[in-house]
Amino acid sequence: MKNIAIIGGDLSGVSCAYFLDKFSSINSKKYNIDIIEKDLEFAKNRFGKFQYGQEIYDNGWHNAIYGQGILFYLMIELGLHRYLIESSNTKKVFFTKEGVKYLPEKMLYGYPLEKRELLFSDLFDFKEKLSIAYNMHKTMEEENIKNMTVKRFFTSNINSKIYHNLIEPLLTSHYGSDVSNQNMVSLMPELSFLTIQKEYINEVLEDMYNKNVTDNISIGSKYRLKFTLKSFVETLESNFSDRVFLEFNRKIEKIEKIEKIDNKYLVHSNGSIYQYDYVVLALNHNNFLPWFNGDKVVEQFFATIKYVSNIVVTFVYKREDLHINREIGEIIFPKNTGNYVTKLEYVSNEWIDIKMSGIQIVRAYINRQNKVNELFEKTDEQIKELIEKEIQMVHGFVGKPERYYVNRLEDNYRYCNGKYNKKINGFVDYMKEKYPNLYIIGASKKATNLENTILEAKETAKEILKK
Secondary structure, eight states: OEEEEEEOOSHHHHHHHHHHHHHHHHTTOOEEEEEEOSSSSTTTTTSOEEEETTEEEEOSSOOOEETTSHHHHHHHHTTOGGGEEEOOOOEEEEEETTEEEEOOSOEETTEESOHHHHHHSSSSOHHHHHHHHHHTTOOOSSOOGGGOBHHHHHHHHSOHHHIIIIIHHHHHHHHSSOOTTSBHHHHOHHHHHHHHTTOOHHHHHHHHHHTTEETTTEESOEEEESSOHHHHHHHHHHTOOTTEEEEOSSOGGGEEEEEEETTEEEEEETTEEEEESEEEEOSOHHHHGGGGTTOHHHHHHHHTOEEEEEEEEEEEEEGGGOOOOTTEEEEEOOGGGOOSOSEEEEHHHHOHHHHHTTEEEEEEEEOOHHHHHHHHTSOHHHHHHHHHHHHHHHHSOOOOOSEEEEEEEEEEEEEOOHHHHHHHHHHHHHHHHHSTTEEEOGGGTTOOSHHHHHHHHHHHHHHHHHO
């Protein structure tokens, strides 16, 4: 009988426990799994929500669920497909000084898959279009993409004008932060892998286009849950077998240290010692670093990690009080406009269940770090007034919201800058040698979004079972 400790009960830790429990049952392997969480419930303060009437709506940062992804199939596996609402089609637009301009429908990480749409659009003047057409056919013959930033990757293939005016704002909108200086391979593994094979980028994009790959490597339809992501975590918990033990009473702060004896680990907690064959750390590194006191490699690696914070503001309107262009689904503000909001998602345009409830919802994502830092210290009312002004800037007067909710997410996900990516492989090798059977998952390592979080948890569970 093997004993596994998962320390931290956020989405990453709970998902890892779910896959361990599921896969060990299939393979008839015998395990006890302890999930140690400091709060009395999982992910207590991580996911926002608000209630209107009898319905509970999500107010978190995460985006919709795309068909064919690991999260989509996990929803089906859990029997939650009946709570997935398929979206209707809306158009993504840029807001410029000249007004609203529509984007090509087929995009790959902000890279237009259909060149003609871009060249026929009103986003660029004639000379810029000629330059774009020429540069789109450049290839990366000798570039080492493993060391390239996002900005360098795209500007090596296309004109810098299209990067700064189109791709950079789109990437910021999608990832929730300016990712220009992040590592290309870590952030966009699908596109990077194909480029590493020395294939022509144009052929790669056309092939993806022919396979009906839509916005940002997402295949199929877009869905949203009828309930909150917190409810999803609780659903994972409800599927645990009697081999998973939940320990909310053992405070993480009371874990004095983790001691390695041969290939086993002793967890010192509240005056007692617990022995485990495997330990999974699914919590912020600031909480577990004291347990590695004196290990300079671990300390120095995490000393360079940076995190991205975000703010999301949700406005609730009565149906008759909001007047917007129903064709517009998402608005992207170019970087050089100096505006606070870089993305507005008109939820009522896409999700019919919200229409049926008699309300309409506008959700504003505040993405760019310099603006997030400026607003983090402001009051909810001050943030609300700023966002309202910007909505009116795009649409004119649209009516007054009945309610609004501000959700601040500090250190929401890891920023994979150049220093991090140069060190990550060496750090992984060091941990395997120095701390075998100990795993670090979630926001302190590789996971930068929901899909990556679930995938990393699943792969970690597979590796433990394989060993």
